[in-house]
Amino acid sequence: MKRRIVILILIVAAIGLALWQLLGTRSVKLRANGKVVAAVKLPAPLWWGDKEYPVYAGETKLFSIWGDFFDCPLCLYAFADGKRFLCVDDDDTSMLVFVVDLRSGSTNLPRSSDWPPNSGSLGSYVRDYMEHRAPQVMIEGSNYVRLPNMAEVREAASNVDNMSRLTLFPLRNKTWILDNLATNRASVWP
Numbered sequence: 001m002k003r004r005i006v007i008l009i010l011i012v013a014a015i016g017l018a019l020w021q022l023l024g025t026r027s028v029k030l031r032a033n034g035k036v037v038a039a040v041k042l043p044a045p046l047w048w049g050d051k052e053y054p055v056y057a058g059e060t061k062l063f064s065i066w067g068d069f070f071d072c073p074l075c076l077y078a079f080a081d082g083k084r085f086l087c088v089d090d091d092d093t094s095m096l097v098f099v100v101d102l103r104s105g106s107t108n109l110p111r112s113s114d115w116p117p118n119s120g121s122l123g124s125y126v127r128d129y130m131e132h133r134a135p136q137v138m139i140e141g142s143n144y145v146r147l148p149n150m151a152e153v154r155e156a157a158s159n160v161d162n163m164s165r166l167t168l169f170p171l172r173n174k175t176w177i178l179d180n181l182a183t184n185r186a187s188v189w190p
Contacts, residue, residue, distance in 0.1 A: 030078040037082035063141025075163040094188035098134035116185040157181040
């Protein structure tokens, strides 16, 4: 009797996972000042290969970020102007924090900023690493990627509850996200 129950539970779980895989494509809305400014179309769950996380404003594709089962954008924060998006991205051996800046003239802005601070035993390594690596996780829109400035980091950190979570794996809590946005961050993996 117990064996039949276990088999039945496994069959129901397998059917549930299959349906979730087939029908699991969904989107996450990005809000600024309570207004939806964009949406991220999430790939089907449990996909092992490369994935694309495209961000749309209406029908217009703004940019897209690369991911796979283990490495992917974890959350996005839309700034009030609706043209800048801060991304926290799990990039295998590092946690990247960068801004996709779609304002006109933003491609002329320096990719580096005053964050993370240029101090500590690693000097400018953290900043240089993130500045170099962040555009590489972009599928489209890499010319709009830059490091956030200190004001943007502080704004995102103070609004961490309003960040749009893009994945449940790996599970990350509020404290962990705040560690990535620390104003004194001194490591590529906080």
